[in-house]
Amino acid sequence: MHSNGFFLKDVAGFLGGYYSCIAIMNGIAALILWRKKGQVGWALVWTALAIAMMVLASLALSASPGMVPALPASVRSLVNRLSGPMIYTLGTFALLAVLFVFRSFFVKPMVAWGILNAMLVLMGLSMADENFAAIVMKPDNVPIVGLVFLLAFFTWLATKQAVVNDDRIARGLPTVEKENDEKVLVWPDLVYTELICMVAVMAFLLVWAIFLPAPLEEPASSVKTPNPSKAPWYFLGLQEMLVYFDPWYAGVVLPSLVVFGLMAMPYLDFNKKGNGYYSIEERKFSYLTYQFGFFVLWITLIILGTFLRGPNWNFFGPFEYWTPYKVEVLNNVDLPQMFWVNLLDQPLPKAPAGASGLVQAGYVLLREAPGLLVMGAYLLLLPPLLAVTVFRGFFAKLGLVRYMVMANLMLLMLTLPIKMILRWTLNLKYIISIPEISLNF
Amino acid sequence: MAIGETIRNSQIWKSIFRHPMPLDRRNRIVVMLTNFFLHLHPVSIKKQGIALSFTWCMGGVTFFLFLVETVTGVLLMFYYRPTLEWAYNDILALRDVTSLGILRELHRWGAHAMVITTWLHMYRVFLTGSYKPPREFNWVIGVILLLLTLLLSFTGYLLPWDQLAIWAITVGSNMARATPFLGYEGPGQQLLTVGGIDMITDASDARFGLLGARFVGEETLNRFYVLHCIAIPLAVALLLAIHFWRVRKDGGISGPL
Numbered sequence: 001m002h003s004n005g006f007f008l009k010d011v012a013g014f015l016g017g018y019y020s021c022i023a024i025m026n027g028i029a030a031l032i033l034w035r036k037k038g039q040v041g042w043a044l045v046w047t048a049l050a051i052a053m054m055v056l057a058s059l060a061l062s063a064s065p066g067m068v069p070a071l072p073a074s075v076r077s078l079v080n081r082l083s084g085p086m087i088y089t090l091g092t093f094a095l096l097a098v099l100f101v102f103r104s105f106f107v108k109p110m111v112a113w114g115i116l117n118a119m120l121v122l123m124g125l126s127m128a129d130e131n132f133a134a135i136v137m138k139p140d141n142v143p144i145v146g147l148v149f150l151l152a153f154f155t156w157l158a159t160k161q162a163v164v165n166d167d168r169i170a171r172g173l174p175t176v177e178k179e180n181d182e183k184v185l186v187w188p189d190l191v192y193t194e195l196i197c198m199v200a201v202m203a204f205l206l207v208w209a210i211f212l213p214a215p216l217e218e219p220a221s222s223v224k225t226p227n228p229s230k231a232p233w234y235f236l237g238l239q240e241m242l243v244y245f246d247p248w249y250a251g252v253v254l255p256s257l258v259v260f261g262l263m264a265m266p267y268l269d270f271n272k273k274g275n276g277y278y279s280i281e282e283r284k285f286s287y288l289t290y291q292f293g294f295f296v297l298w299i300t301l302i303i304l305g306t307f308l309r310g311p312n313w314n315f316f317g318p319f320e321y322w323t324p325y326k327v328e329v330l331n332n333v334d335l336p337q338m339f340w341v342n343l344l345d346q347p348l349p350k351a352p353a354g355a356s357g358l359v360q361a362g363y364v365l366l367r368e369a370p371g372l373l374v375m376g377a378y379l380l381l382l383p384p385l386l387a388v389t390v391f392r393g394f395f396a397k398l399g400l401v402r403y404m405v406m407a408n409l410m411l412l413m414l415t416l417p418i419k420m421i422l423r424w425t426l427n428l429k430y431i432i433s434i435p436e437i438s439l440n441f
Numbered sequence: 442m443a444i445g446e447t448i449r450n451s452q453i454w455k456s457i458f459r460h461p462m463p464l465d466r467r468n469r470i471v472v473m474l475t476n477f478f479l480h481l482h483p484v485s486i487k488k489q490g491i492a493l494s495f496t497w498c499m500g501g502v503t504f505f506l507f508l509v510e511t512v513t514g515v516l517l518m519f520y521y522r523p524t525l526e527w528a529y530n531d532i533l534a535l536r537d538v539t540s541l542g543i544l545r546e547l548h549r550w551g552a553h554a555m556v557i558t559t560w561l562h563m564y565r566v567f568l569t570g571s572y573k574p575p576r577e578f579n580w581v582i583g584v585i586l587l588l589l590t591l592l593l594s595f596t597g598y599l600l601p602w603d604q605l606a607i608w609a610i611t612v613g614s615n616m617a618r619a620t621p622f623l624g625y626e627g628p629g630q631q632l633l634t635v636g637g638i639d640m641i642t643d644a645s646d647a648r649f650g651l652l653g654a655r656f657v658g659e660e661t662l663n664r665f666y667v668l669h670c671i672a673i674p675l676a677v678a679l680l681l682a683i684h685f686w687r688v689r690k691d692g693g694i695s696g697p698l
Contacts, residue, residue, distance in 0.1 A: 140605070143553035147560075154497060154561055158568045161494065178697040180489035186482045187469045190491045197498045198505050205509065205554065209546035216536055219529045220607040222656060231613040232598050234556050234591060239612065248627050251616025262584045266577035274570040276695040278495075283570060290567055438619075439628035 007130045012063035015124060019060055019069075022120050023053035029113065042110055049117060056124070070128035071319075080317030085243070086424040088308065092300045096291070103280070104167075107160040119152070129319045135307050139215040144233055144306050151299065161278035169282065177277040227311045227324055236305030237298050243313065244419045246440045254416070258293075261409045268406045270397050289410070297416055332429035339370040364434055371432035375441070383407035481685055483693055490694040495569070499562035503590075504681065506555040510593075513548040514670065516541075521600070523666035525659045528602035552594050559590045571695035579687040582680055589677050596669035599662060607657045610665070614657065617648035624648060 030046040033039040056069050099106055106112065123145075126132045136145060165175045218224075231239050241250035265286075274283040308315055310322035333342075340346050351363040365372070383404055387395040395403045422428040432441040448454055449462070463472040473484045489495055520539065521531045535542040563583065566572055572580035599610045618624045622633060623646055630641040643655050653660035688694065 140553075143550075143557060147557050150557065150561065151564075154564065157494060157497070158565070162568070175697055177489040177495065180492065181487045181696065183485045184488050184491070185466070185469050185485050187463050187472050187479070189488075190482060190486060191479065193491060193493070193498070194501055197501060201502055201505055201554075202509070205547055205551055208550045209543050212546070212550070213536065214546045214549040215603075215605055216532055216601060217604040220602045220604060222607065222658075224604070226604055226608050229608045229612050232595060232609050233553075234594065235613055238616075247616050247619035248621050248624070252620045252624075252627070259584060259588055262587075263581045266572040266574070266580050269573065272573070275573040276569060276571060276697045278569055287568075294564065434628075437628055437631050438626060 007133070008063050008065060008068055008128075011127060011133055012060055012068060015060035015068065015127060016057045018124055018127070019053045019057035022117065022124070023050040023057060026050040026053065026117065046113075053121075056121075060124075060128075068128050069125055071125045076129060076319040080320045083308070083315075083317040085304065085315055085420075088304060089296070089300065089420065093296050096295055100288075100291075103159050104163050107156060107163050112156050112160075116152075119149070126318065131321050132319050135322075139212055140233060141306055142212060144303065147299075148303065158278055159280070162280045165277055165279050166281040169279070175277040175279070228309060228313055230305070230309075233302060233306050236309075237301035240301040240305040240309065241416060244416065244423055248438075249441060254412075257409065257412055261413070264405060264409065268398065268402060268409075293413060297413070332423070332427045334430045334433045335371045335374070335428060336367050336433065338426075338428070340367070360436075364436060368432050368434060371430070371441070374431060379408065379411060382411060481689070483689065486693065487696055490696055496694065497561060497565050499558050499565055503555060503558040503562050506551050506558060507677065507681070509551045510548060510555065511674065513544045513551065514674075516544050517548055518670060523600065523662050525602070525662065528600065528662060532601040532603070548597075552597060555590060556594055559587050563587060566695075569695060576687075576691045576695065579684060579691055582684050582687065586677065586680050586684060589673055589680070593669060593673050593677065596665040596673065599657070599665045600669065602662065610661070611657050614648055614651050617651050618643075618646065620647040 026046040027050045030043045030050060033043040033046065059067050059069055062068065106115070127136065135141060161176065165177075168175060230236060238251055238255055241254060244250070245254070269283075269286050271283050271286065273279070280287050307318065310316040310320075311324035311326070312328075314326045314328050316322055316326070336348060340348050349363050349367045351360040355363075386407060387403060391403070391407065394406065398406060419428075419431075422431075430440045432439065434440070459475050460468050460471040463469040470484050473479050473482055517535075520535065522528065532545065535545045566580065566583070595610070595613060599606045619627045621627045622629045623641060624630060625639075625641050625643045625646040625648075627641075627646075630639075630646070633640040643649065649655065651664075652658075653664045
């Protein structure tokens with residue numbers, strides 16, 4: 001769908017205010033830096049940016065096509081064409097990896113401020129696209145936009161403190177938290193902070209409630225299925241997993257394992273360091289595991305499920321119109337098919353007609369032998385193998401039971417990315433497929 | 442000032458507040474010990490334990506949002522009727538004609554915010570390693586509270602009874618249909634038969650237990666309403682009490698040892 005005058009008129013006021021807010025934000029930053037000695041250069045940079053934002057704001061308010069700042073159509077269609085579940089997931093992973101490796105650079109306030117500005121401007125430019133705006137401005141999707149910025153901010157805040165602490169620990173100094181251990185009275189120091197927080201949250205909530213009406217669609221009808229039908233946003237990561245796994249695993253077993261794994265965490269993490277202060281270096285393994293689970297397997301999947309999955313749960317680029325007529329070729333094959341038919345050039349093993357139940361079960365096991373062996377090796381052979389190699393230290397510290405719980409939780413968590421990669425590269429549908437008892441994996 | 446003085450010297454005031462204004466050190470300590478609402482807190486605390494850059498105040502904000510949800514929710518209960526006949530119309534009226542219909546916006550956005558702040562609180566607790574001994578069990582309670590927060594939001598999602606609501610709940614609850622052994626489309630349910638009769642059918646499986654019916658209907662609305670307004674909030678209130686109590690008993694807010 002092409003942008004038209006009506007859409008631009010609707011969005012112009014919002015964009016004008018939006019760019020003005022960025023301008024004010026940068027103006028304040030420049031003012032603060034100006035009054036600090038020795039930061040004049042940065043103050044000038046942010047002043048220039050503020051002026052540029054005022055220009056963008058006035059262009060946006062013109063509400064005329066060609067004037068409202070937007071990404072060029074060629075860029076948008078390129079992004080649409082390039083984006084897909086694989087590029088999106090691997091790209092996010094690579095981005096997070098770069099941010100992590102070069103964290104001591106990215107946490108510098110001026111760098112972080114620049115990234116924030118870039119995120120905001122990119123968001124504004126994208127909002128001038130009708131298809132992008134239609135999805136992002138859906139009332140129930142607004143919280144996820146907020147979540148992205150909040151997570152970025154708090155991750156920056158935590159990483160910055162961790163970088164400082166790690167540096168101090170390396171130089172043999174106490175952590176910042178340790179230095180700050182002077183005792184103060186809760187009244188007034190804490191209760192006033194709490195009061196201010198309450199007032200601020202209430203004010204924020206009131207403004208949100210006044211400006212954004214809660215969604216209310218047509219009355220419920222059990223015969224009119226919307227396309228796409230989506231779960232509430234916080235469950236969309238799970239719904240996205242349905243692309244790769246059957247509901248019994250993606251919707252029941254994996255979420256239960258997430259809850260169980262979170263509960264088990266304090267009993268599996270034997271590292272005594274890093275308790276009560278921000279640190280990454282002292283607890284790299286648990287840090288990276290948690291961040292991988294939280295960001296790559298939870299948050300990015302929610303964003304994918306919310307913003308990039310359209311009718312028939314097809315993937316749509318961020319600037320693509322959600323047409324229900326998009327056709328995606330599904331030529332996924334099961335592992336038994338790959339093994340028996342494609343590799344050995346034989347038909348799938350099948351019990352002769354009229355065979356007893358036991359014989360039939362035997363044939364099913366034979367048919368599924370490749371998948372069962374692979375999964376058996378993955379879950380039964382890999383933990384002991386890891387225990388004598390990379391996880392040797394863990395095994396010694398955790399003991400058999402706790403080690404097996406930890407190793408199996410890790411391996412089950414990794415089934416998701418592994419299945420994703422197998423799907424993208426080999427079009428693998430199921431590793432084990434026993435429809436006789438509705439067991440597909 | 443004289444009138445303020447008179448009030449503060451009156452028998453009524455003194456029966457409520459057993460001490461003078463908390464302006465000096467002694468009374469600032471006494472106020473924390475004698476006030477019911479403040480006694481959750483310790484009297485004094487390490488400076489880093491209240492630094493916003495350390496705590497993000499996210500646990501507190503989550504609790505505050507729970508209170509906002511409770512107050513707005515009770516007020517909405519006066520108006521909203523959870524029946525097929527009225528549910529949608531009541532929400533429509535809240536949007537279009539009712540004074541203070543904004544309570545619904547506050548309730549809905551507060552709920553979304555509460556899910557986010559719960560995640561952020563958990564994120565902070567992880568990043569500062571605060572789940573480590575001696576706070577392991579309080580982390581476990583926190584995980585249960587996270588689950589209950591999601592269930593509160595999920596059950597509330599159905600109540601407006603519009604297309605968004607029933608199809609989101611349909612998609613979400615369809616998962617229960619695939620529960621191993623206990624869902625009628627789940628792996629292994631075929632094995633649960635007695636004398637050739639299936640034990641697990643679409644009228645006896647996990648999904649039926651959740652919805653009270655074979656599909657999202659009036660029974661589901663009633664079931665989710667009771668869960669949303671009574672059962673889950675009571676469980677959350679109890680666990681919150683334990684969660685806060687354990688924060689104190691496990692040594693207060695975490696800090697370097």
